[in-house]
Amino acid sequence: MSILDINKIRKDFPILDEKINGRDLVYFDNAATSQKPLVVLEALSNYYGHYNANIHRGIHFLAEKATSAFEDSRTTIQKFLNAAHKEEIIFTYGTTDGINLVAQTYGRKFLKEGDEIIISTLEHHSNIVPWQMLCEEKGCVLRVIPIDDKGDLILEEYVKMLSEKTKFVSVVHVSNALGTINDIKFIIDNAHAVGAKVLIDGAQASSHITIDVQALDADFYAFSAHKLFGPTGMGVLYGKSDILNAMPPYRGGGEMIKEVTFEKTSYNELPYKFEAGTPNIADVVAVKFAIDYINDLGKENIAAYEDELLKYATEQLSEIGGLRIVGQAKEKVSVVSFVLDGVHPQDVGVILDQQGIAVRTGHHCTQPLMSRLGLPGTSRASFAVYNTTTEIDKLVAGIHKVKKMVL
Amino acid sequence: MTINEIQDEIIEEFELFDDWEGKYEYIIDLGKKLPKLSDEFKTDDNIIKGCQSIVWLHAYKQDGRIHFEADSEAIIVKGLVSMLVKVMTNHTPEEIANADLYFIDKIGLASHLAQTRSNGLASMVKQMKAYGIAYQANV
Ligand SMILES: Cc1ncc(COP(=O)(O)O)c(C=O)c1O
Numbered sequence: 001m002s003i004l005d006i007n008k009i010r011k012d013f014p015i016l017d018e019k020i021n022g023r024d025l026v027y028f029d030n031a032a033t034s035q036k037p038l039v040v041l042e043a044l045s046n047y048y049g050h051y052n053a054n055i056h057r058g059i060h061f062l063a064e065k066a067t068s069a070f071e072d073s074r075t076t077i078q079k080f081l082n083a084a085h086k087e088e089i090i091f092t093y094g095t096t097d098g099i100n101l102v103a104q105t106y107g108r109k110f111l112k113e114g115d116e117i118i119i120s121t122l123e124h125h126s127n128i129v130p131w132q133m134l135c136e137e138k139g140c141v142l143r144v145i146p147i148d149d150k151g152d153l154i155l156e157e158y159v160k161m162l163s164e165k166t167k168f169v170s171v172v173h174v175s176n177a178l179g180t181i182n183d184i185k186f187i188i189d190n191a192h193a194v195g196a197k198v199l200i201d202g203a204q205a206s207s208h209i210t211i212d213v214q215a216l217d218a219d220f221y222a223f224s225a226h227k228l229f230g231p232t233g234m235g236v237l238y239g240k241s242d243i244l245n246a247m248p249p250y251r252g253g254g255e256m257i258k259e260v261t262f263e264k265t266s267y268n269e270l271p272y273k274f275e276a277g278t279p280n281i282a283d284v285v286a287v288k289f290a291i292d293y294i295n296d297l298g299k300e301n302i303a304a305y306e307d308e309l310l311k312y313a314t315e316q317l318s319e320i321g322g323l324r325i326v327g328q329a330k331e332k333v334s335v336v337s338f339v340l341d342g343v344h345p346q347d348v349g350v351i352l353d354q355q356g357i358a359v360r361t362g363h364h365c366t367q368p369l370m371s372r373l374g375l376p377g378t379s380r381a382s383f384a385v386y387n388t389t390t391e392i393d394k395l396v397a398g399i400h401k402v403k404k405m406v407l
Numbered sequence: 408m409t410i411n412e413i414q415d416e417i418i419e420e421f422e423l424f425d426d427w428e429g430k431y432e433y434i435i436d437l438g439k440k441l442p443k444l445s446d447e448f449k450t451d452d453n454i455i456k457g458c459q460s461i462v463w464l465h466a467y468k469q470d471g472r473i474h475f476e477a478d479s480e481a482i483i484v485k486g487l488v489s490m491l492v493k494v495m496t497n498h499t500p501e502e503i504a505n506a507d508l509y510f511i512d513k514i515g516l517a518s519h520l521a522q523t524r525s526n527g528l529a530s531m532v533k534q535m536k537a538y539g540i541a542y543q544a545n546v
Binding site: 345346347350361376377406 | 427432435460461481483
């Protein structure tokens with residue numbers, strides 16, 4: 001039994017009262033995006049209703065208030081990641097944006113022809129395509145860590161791949177399609193041993209796992225607020241300050257400059273060097289409330305409860321004839337991907353949707369992974385702290401209905 | 408029958424269903440009954456892009472009329488595809504190019520034409536009309 005009061009937590013998420021096709025919503029698409037608690041919704045409307053102003057430029061009261069709320073969020077995130085310095089927290093619009101920033105600045109400046117970049121079979125497209133674009137431009141070589149049939153990375157192969165040619169490693173912390181938790185400490189240490197820098201795609205990890213970028217010694221860590229009860233269109237890129245300082249700016253414009261003349265512009269310091277233009281102030285302000293919400297519940301408590309849900313769902317789904325769980329890694333977050341014999345994942349998704357159950361179906365933006373697994377896609381149920389075993393029972397009943405209708 | 412007469416017939420059939428289950432069971436049944444498209448037509452060129460499941464559409468012209476054959480990996484899409492084929496096949500290129508497909512909306516399945524779920528179906532309608540236009544040009 002969890003020490004969390006799940007019924008009370010559910011009341012914090014107004015969307016959970018929605019009726020979908022006449023049924024109570026069962027929201028099992030949390031890996032795509034999580035729902036938002038009232039404190040986050042209120043933070044957004046409070047910001048716009050009471051202290052909306054542009055930041056870092058006005059000297060009036062509202063500008064001061066907005067600026068300090070904005071910078072409070074940075075401090076909150078610094079603590080959330082245990083970063084050494086506040087200016088190592090760069091606000092982006094999401095994981096994708098953070099990865100592109102690193103590929104386009106660090107990558108373009110420091111990588112050259114013949115250098116090798118290592119990613120893994122588990123990557124989301126957003127941690128594949130930016131590196132392919134860089135490889136195309138620079139003549140770098142992309143190498144891919146293989147997985148075994150359970151969905152774990154084959155780390156012996158990774159170690160064999162590493163050499164003085166390896167200049168960058170960019171790997172997902174937690175797989176969105178299979179839930180695999182990767183041993184990123186091992187990956188980082190081995191990359192550093194050959195002098196390579198490492199980016200961790202933390203999109204799926206940030207809401208489930210306690211992250212300590214200093215203990216991990218990660219060079220970069222990227223995640224999206226919308227997957228941890230925060231707003232969409234807001235993300236974080238952590239980078240070690242010496243590396244960020246050595247990187248050229250990404251986008252040009254206001255906020256990121258120190259002095260502009262038509263002859264030459266000098267750039268602002270970290271983190272502003274990477275935050276050109278008026279940022280997404282409201283969503284940055286609101287993310288603090290999402291993180292406070294998580295901290296109040298306690299990440300360990302959340303993880304423990306989600307593990308219970310994962311265990312229960314794995315047991316219950318395994319009993320369904322013809323159902324195969326895809327992804328049985330040693331360490332997993334609360335994601336269950338599955339295929340049903342003789343039924344296309346899309347049909348599973350459509351019939352569950354009719355019953356008010358939201359799952360994700362398809363390739364989950366991981367087409368290379370799906371082709372490695374020899375599947376057109378899967379159906380994926382991903383759980384958050386507001387989900388219940390009763391809802392999992394509805395999923396099981398829903399899948400039985402799918403079988404009855406389609407087979 | 409004209410395109411609209413066939414559409415009206417489908418709409419009438421669907422009025423019999425008062426819950427989603429009956430409706431979807433019927434669509435699944437249509438999907439199961441649709442003859443398999445022969446492998447020679449399951450080419451990359453015949454794949455309709457933008458669907459979660461693969462949809463193939465094959466068209467040919469005979470005696471001034473266009474005929475469609477189609478298939479899909481997913482059974483519900485296949486059922487929907489089967490209705491589109493039923494409505495659109497064996498008409499002149501002009502009729503197909505100018506068809507106003509209102510039945511999908513009327514039978515309460517418009518969400519299947521929505522952007523995310525299966526804009527493959529929206530693409531399929533587009534592709535069918537494109538055949539209509541193309542076959543008008545080369546008589
Ligand atoms: C593992 C992983 N990486 C990256 C992303 C991209 O995140 P965003 O779309 O928020 O930029 C996602 C989101 O689905 C993800 O699951």
